Amino acid sequence: MNGTLAVIGKLSSMVATTQAVRSRSHMSHTHRYFEMLGAAYDVPAESDRFDVFLDAAMAYFFEDHTAGQLAEDVPRHFGEDSLLEAHAERIRLLIEEASRLESAGADRFHAVLDVSARTGQVTGNAPAAQLTGQSFPCRLDDLPLNVEALAEIRRTARMVHVQDRVILAKVETDQVRACLALIQRPKDAPDLVQVSLSHVDWSPELMARLREAFGLTQSETQVLEGYLGQLSQKEIAQQRARSLETIKGQSKSILRKTGCARMSDVVQLCASIAFLMRQLPDGAPATSGETWATPVRGMYELARPGGRRLAWYQAGSGQRPVLFIHGYMQGPFFTPGFLSRLTRSDLYFVAPSRPGFGHSSPSRGRGDYVRTVVEDALALVDELGLEMVSLCVHHGGAPHGFRIARALGDRLAGMLVVGGTIPFDDVAHPAHMNPQTRFAAMATRHAPSVMRMALSVGLPVYRRRGTKAFLTTQFQRSPLDMETLEDPVLLKVQSEGLYHAVEQGTETWVRDGRSVMADWTDDLDGVSAPYTWLKAGDDTVVSTEHVEALLADRPNATLKVLPGHALNLLHTAARDVCAALEESV
Template sequence: MADTTSQARYFELLGRAYEVPLESTGFESFLDAAHDFFCADPETGKVPDDVVTFQSDVLDDHTRRLERIFDVALRAERQDAETDAHYHSVLTIMPGSDRVHGNAAAIALLGCSLPLALDDLPLDREALAQISECLSAPGSDERIILATVEADEPKPCLALVQPPAGEDSEARISLSFVHWSDGLITRLGRALGLTESETEVLQGHLENRKPREIATDRGRSPETVKAQAKSILRKTGCVRMTDVARLAASIAYLLRKMPDSGAPSLSHWTTPVANLHQIMREGRKLSYYRHGHPGSRATVLFSHALIQGPFFAPAFLARLEAADVSLLAPSRPGYGYTSPPKTEAGFESAAIEDALAVLEAEDAGEVHVVGHQLGTSHAFRIANALGPRAKSLILINGGIPLNETHYASMDRRVRFAAMATRHAPAILKMTKLLAIRSFRKKGIREFLVDRYTKSDWDMRALKMPGVMELHAQGTFHACEQDGIPFFLDEASKHSDWTADALAATCPQFWLQPEECSILDPDAVRTFVSGLRGARFETEPGAGAIMLYQRPERVANFILDVIGNASVPVEAETA
């Protein structure tokens, strides 16, 4: 390490890495530390002078240790789940006593030793008062109470209070902890016919929060929250929100036993196989997706992004089919079901050779090459390898060779990847491992929301019908082989491929979203202005998810190029 400052950043980075397997927000904190390790000034994107002296070999050992920690944590979670399935938390109070006894499951849930006096149980005061009231009347009806276990991380639970049947019988309190995950809450809201806002209010009540607290958390007035609570009562047929909580707990139990038919593609990290075709080349399996049929009037070869594609919106495919255009979308080495390259150094050449082999297998002659985001550099290389057979290069939210002059305007994630690739590839490898395991654990929705949470345009696009599912498929595709391409493709993307771009001889057509959160469109425009035969335009109101946000616009852009690709163009920007 060069000095105390760089050493402090290094140990902060390592410390955050070891928190990822244990903390729900650990990966986000690690990314912040990783970004700050490389970025001395976020305003300019300046890299600290001491980063270039960083010795990265030692990180490989830490990465292997982290992998083992994740595996141990996963096994522990599975054991906890098995324990929950076999043991129920039960508290008992003997006649004539206020001492509460409990089984092992109750001790684990409450996090305290038993027996204790009833008033000393780590439950919220209101719940304890309701339990005492219920127990003071022997022979009264059972009651379900929504309570909160008071701990460092408060846990809402349901308490079934069974008063003593007579003076000589014991009282029982059965505690049931329900983890109200975002996925379970969403399904519960659908089952009860609630709006998104009403579902959020219901979640607050299930977490035993006061209406004013719910209003503060949601940035709404207490009157709005009360009105939405009344709507929940009307829709569920309940008199009180405690009755709604009881109903919700019953439905939650059933939902856990049922598959989520509303979002099957989000529950299993499996790459789709519809329209999948495979060939063998030199002992490696090449996979690609085909839409359309051989003999179409035109063929498009699609070079996909990291976590978008090679999957497409129905409207996009319908436009191409109506125009008699076929689409071939190969998976690069290590993605989906395509074998990894024989060596890391051979990744880029394998990507080119694989694409050419797919075209040969499909007996495709002239083609239009489409590059999307991370697939841009590969698209240029493929087009150059095709020579005259490449009728055009079409770049959809295309990337450009990146250097330190672009850092200031970059998305933090992209900036970090660029810096790590150049200065400490081992950190990028560690990040890949942590990212995949962290988000496999948290779920694909959380991964995509976290990815785009700082872009209002992309968050709106993510909520459009079908967009989350398509994007999830692209993420599964990148992770099918445990994320092999994450490191290889990022390294390729952040290399200097300017020579490949300048060597292209076919006409180029760029469509860039004006609200891209990944890279400033003006930086792309400046680069494209120096390319031969390139035409550039932007799409207003579109963000980084333009492929899924504006599928018909993207399809029409490609079809317009196909109809005019034989007409020479001068370099211009619009």
Template sequence: EQDRIFLGNIGEDAESTCLGLIHRPADPDAALRISLSFVHWSENLLDRLGTALGLTDSETQVLAGYLSNKTPKQIADTRGRSTETIKAQSKSILRKTGCARIADLVQLSAGIAFMLHQIPGVSGDDLLTSWTTPREHMHTLQRAGRTVAYYRHGTGKHTLVFLHALIQGPFFQPEFLAHLAERDFTLLAPSRPSYGYTSPAETEAAFEETSLLDALAVIDQHTSGEVHVIAQQLGTSHGARLVNALGPRAASLILVNGGIPLSKEHYSGMDRRVRLAAMSARYAPSVLKLSNALGLRSFRRRGAKHFLIDRYSQSEADMRALARPGAMEAHALGVFHACEQDGSPFYLDELSKHSDWGQHLNDVRCPQYWLQPEKCRIARPDDVRAVTERLHDARFTIEPDAGSIMLHERPGRVAEFISGAVDDALSLRESSR
């Protein structure tokens, strides 16, 4: 049920270490695909890998032995050490990386190797001339010596606050905005720290708290009344914190392809990229930071269109969504928004997503409305449904045949869902009064 990476030696006279990736078929009847790569574990590559994992030079050399498919005894013989010493260093490596077995460590290292293998070389210094986050509809405010950027659409009496995903939003299709304008809504979409033109948080550890205080400042800039919080994917954990901080001012929490607190049993339902990021965030954050820095270089070099097609190529629903007029362009703006500065949102928001935020979601007391795409490859709808069944006053809806890019594929449907949720929440609040 999952993609698998294997390690082996090929060759008779001169052995070469080979990495193979067995791709999980999207269709049960589809043919199995196996990709083979011969990786040269250069000193530079091993040094960077060891640094990312927090290993000593000696431990890095032990890891190099495992990546060459050697046994502990063979590594000991090569390094002139005892087998007991190699085993002790191996335990230290597993402890530092959070891996349970050497096989898991090899898989993690191999995943990074595949990523490095696909990244093209840089041919110049100025590769980003077209990678600019738009400023149309953007406003800023100053808070604690930092700039907070946010996008505003409409001037209606009902305020919606949209907390964007990683590479979707805060940019919308005209159909989506037109529907909200007809309903007399004001839409506020703040950029979290390091996204777009919002200043970074003072420290990485302050990312979540700074995101919350920034959003509250944007809201208070425009209204002292009730607001409806909309959150998408990686924005979900921030949405739960914001609703709790708003208290009675939060009229509803609306989730558009919402995320859930993740545990190991959810990994099998993710696609390969999402699963690698999830495991790195949980067990080796420094590896996640390294992979994101390398990935950012690839995004910018290859272009947003190439990146998005590669990102969603395993999902028929999402590829269909990208072909919809305006969807590719709107999604590309989201990629630019995440990459405008140093790419740290890829790292910081993944850490936030995999932090222990379940209690924040459990504490939400306003009505919740979940619209989950049937064919999402980030989290299985059944896993999301199981979480919502334990929440206070949560309503769960599956959107048939929709994928992860539902916001851009079906903007009218998403806008209608949000309008319906607002109407229901207002009705409930009136009846309680």
């Protein structure tokens, strides 16, 4: 670890130097490279720094990443950047080590303060000195605790018989930290008040547990988080850009749902719950509690040459089969409502997992990924004895779908594209995309090693934060998609799709992303069978204008735009999708 710390120190120094010598508004490629690298090395020590790293990675590619303009000096690494690959692997190991230490309880230091009830003099152990920045002995008033916590300690000191109290306190040093304070009067030391402090990280995972426990809405949970940060109602209103009356109404709802009379009681109740949660055995995972495992319900396997296996799913219970090619992050999983409509239309999906996704074996190498996708699909069609094949392709699965359709030739009966991506144009398309998709597109296309680093750094972080945090980042520019995260059914399906995408690590993302970003215009031109293209009106990845331009001179293509839908078109527009499927089949 010492060698690693030296590397981190050197990188931080280099970053500081680059910042000091800036003489113009845009840094050179070299400077941006080291800023990105330095930010990446910060993540193992503090996972919240991942967002800073992502900003630095975007700045590496874009002069103005609000407009999506690619910087002129970005190098085009069509192969691999071996140096960056080595850094990515080192950072991955550092993150794994940090996670191991955290799950073992290494960061749960226990600070204990002993306060004389008679004189107010305070002594403490080494963790207490580290937490408070205070030398012992000292006076009670010298402790950097908030006024309410000090008052509670004094009140306990004046009482002889008092029950143990757990309160939320703040250690107000250079960095204000929320702590749980367990205040006790030990029976064998009548002159002593003992205060045990434990740092509270009001993480998204903990807030999700509190929300579930009390039955709060997302907005109420955000208001509660403000109170836990010891903000006033006015400050919460300003922070959330809401009226004071709105915050007061949500506060009353929180009181009603928690059964408390005052918000201070709610804060203490939350602190108590957090304290109890931190008493779980050290082996308990310090994560969101999610098990990132691809579902196997409805899954079958087909043996492939070379010991590979193809995993595929059957969804729906109709009589007419449709080959379904899933999106980039969205897997072959559907809501009960969609499956019901599918069956009502007398259809069922045959949905193969591409190489390396879910439980399908990876392709043998990076260079044969596209060929393996097509060969797997054709083998499955033959295995099931399908003479004529209808296709449904979804989002980032569109390039693969058209490659498969072209290979099927006269066996293709019809085709439906749901929110499909289009052949990518570096100049025309990035400005419309949301920042995360824009970054993924450019990194995959021009610097796959940067993409691999982003995944190596980011996925462990989001395994701890939870899929909802990941999807919130993805959908931040799409209000309609953000709404789907408040629907447990839609959130479950989207989470399963994410598990399916990362089941076997990050390499598949890079391989699949590169195949999507490759020029597949010839495959598009090679499909003569009729197809319908369903387009969401509020898609934040592909604009309606670009799809219209793509399909304008294709007489076999019919475009239908569905307003009021976004990236989750497949799940939110089940009726329209199934109606279009009936027509295609």
